Amino acid sequence: MNCKSCAATRGKTASARRTVQILTPAILYSLVSLFCCFGLADNRPTPRKTNGTEFSVSLPKKIRPLPEGVLAKGATPGFKFRGIKGWGWTAEQYLAVIPVMAQYKMNFLMNCYSSMEDQAEPGASRGTSYRPNHWYRPLPEAKKRAYEQVVRECQHRGIQFCFSMNPNLHSDRSFDYNDPGDLEILWTHYAWMQSLGVRWFNVSLDDIKQRVDAAGQAKLLNEFLRRLRQKDPGAQLTFTPTWYAGPVENEKESNPRIGNGDTASMRYTKELAEKLNPDVYLFWTGPEECSLTITAEDAERYKRLSKHRLFIWDNYPVNDHRPTMHLGPLTGRDPRLATVVDGYISNPQSPQVEANQIPMLTIADYLWNPGAYDPARSIGQSIAHLGRTREQRLVLKDLVELYPGRLVDGSHSTAWNSLRNRFRGILNEGTPGVAVNFIKAAEGVSRRMAKVFPDQFVHARQTLDADIAGMQTEFAKKYPTYKVADFPEDLRATKP
Numbered sequence: 001m002n003c004k005s006c007a008a009t010r011g012k013t014a015s016a017r018r019t020v021q022i023l024t025p026a027i028l029y030s031l032v033s034l035f036c037c038f039g040l041a042d043n044r045p046t047p048r049k050t051n052g053t054e055f056s057v058s059l060p061k062k063i064r065p066l067p068e069g070v071l072a073k074g075a076t077p078g079f080k081f082r083g084i085k086g087w088g089w090t091a092e093q094y095l096a097v098i099p100v101m102a103q104y105k106m107n108f109l110m111n112c113y114s115s116m117e118d119q120a121e122p123g124a125s126r127g128t129s130y131r132p133n134h135w136y137r138p139l140p141e142a143k144k145r146a147y148e149q150v151v152r153e154c155q156h157r158g159i160q161f162c163f164s165m166n167p168n169l170h171s172d173r174s175f176d177y178n179d180p181g182d183l184e185i186l187w188t189h190y191a192w193m194q195s196l197g198v199r200w201f202n203v204s205l206d207d208i209k210q211r212v213d214a215a216g217q218a219k220l221l222n223e224f225l226r227r228l229r230q231k232d233p234g235a236q237l238t239f240t241p242t243w244y245a246g247p248v249e250n251e252k253e254s255n256p257r258i259g260n261g262d263t264a265s266m267r268y269t270k271e272l273a274e275k276l277n278p279d280v281y282l283f284w285t286g287p288e289e290c291s292l293t294i295t296a297e298d299a300e301r302y303k304r305l306s307k308h309r310l311f312i313w314d315n316y317p318v319n320d321h322r323p324t325m326h327l328g329p330l331t332g333r334d335p336r337l338a339t340v341v342d343g344y345i346s347n348p349q350s351p352q353v354e355a356n357q358i359p360m361l362t363i364a365d366y367l368w369n370p371g372a373y374d375p376a377r378s379i380g381q382s383i384a385h386l387g388r389t390r391e392q393r394l395v396l397k398d399l400v401e402l403y404p405g406r407l408v409d410g411s412h413s414t415a416w417n418s419l420r421n422r423f424r425g426i427l428n429e430g431t432p433g434v435a436v437n438f439i440k441a442a443e444g445v446s447r448r449m450a451k452v453f454p455d456q457f458v459h460a461r462q463t464l465d466a467d468i469a470g471m472q473t474e475f476a477k478k479y480p481t482y483k484v485a486d487f488p489e490d491l492r493a494t495k496p
Contacts, residue, residue, distance in 0.1 A: 067368035081343030082367035083108025087350035091146035102157040110162035133171035162200035177216030204240035218275035293332035318347035324417040326405025329362040329375035355460035
């Protein structure tokens, strides 16, 4: 419900509006709420809620083992395969996250197929016609050596490394399912990885526009599985199909969501079900490409349709390399999912790889013990584990409250920016003093991060700083009569 503004409030002087106090993000939201409740603001932004209450993080008085119940006698994990993938990460970024995965009982790491794409030479032009995926060429030796190190580190830590490529995305030469020469070229990459002792492999043909052919794709996958198991009977193959979300009852086809009835996506999925070797796992993102909830019933519906074993590819907390972060806990995942699917991977953020560990630890908590998973407890424990000092934990808590992300806020978009959307809601309320204070609070978090994490969370801080500058610009457009002096000295930048 929209609240009516009070004429007296609108008549406050600029100097009174500027008499504000620096607040923490959670308390600041409460102040905005009070403005609404007493008729002092318009268009209150939708509160972020978890279990019916406004979202905030409570740090624990005692640090508990994570995942929850991991030290219990006879404890066994809920999901057999518990992991993440990269997002265009470098070998160094994978190497940095592997020890954290092992510490928190994650046992499956898949490279992002874009990690296998070419890296542009320094100064090279990357125009609209640039296609970096040269799957038909040998990988550079330096890249091969780097990823051999990633494989060895996974093996040392007891983590299954899954090798992945997508030959038909970002490529100037699409893979021809009926060309034996193309098959042999693509196979050389998989044979290389198998020679290193890798036992898990993935072929992705998602997000493509050309060669959407279930029969041709099944032909490729079946031949790869035959070759892999000829050398290693225990080898496993997963597939990311072109239509990888849904179906949703009474919902129409919406790429990549499977539509009901006689739709192209339904025909594709049924043909794949019949022609793809049943030993191949399928990746599935839930009822939507970026699902807010995934239930056991959702998974059962897709499993019956696809006739294959499933891995969940959860598009959380991925930001698709956009200037935002999703740092809140995993929510909306049915504890019964582990009875329907065999594995789960999280699609992560980039380039904020360190900050990605905050939600990643809540995901590890859910995957190990889904029945006991509590998002509120888990996010507090995750921060407590990642911060070594009280000051570090407090600033990570405030960062999460600035960027709780799309699951907490109820958005399907990987580009959702909690901080900027809250700020725009405040601007729309016509309360410039609260808006200035909001910027101050965000700037304070950045300043404290630089102090307590001088060499860590650099990309996260850069994201925050860019948003601070952007909010200043938005404020200047909304209130052009404000003078530069209305901002504190360190908040006068206007360039976004």
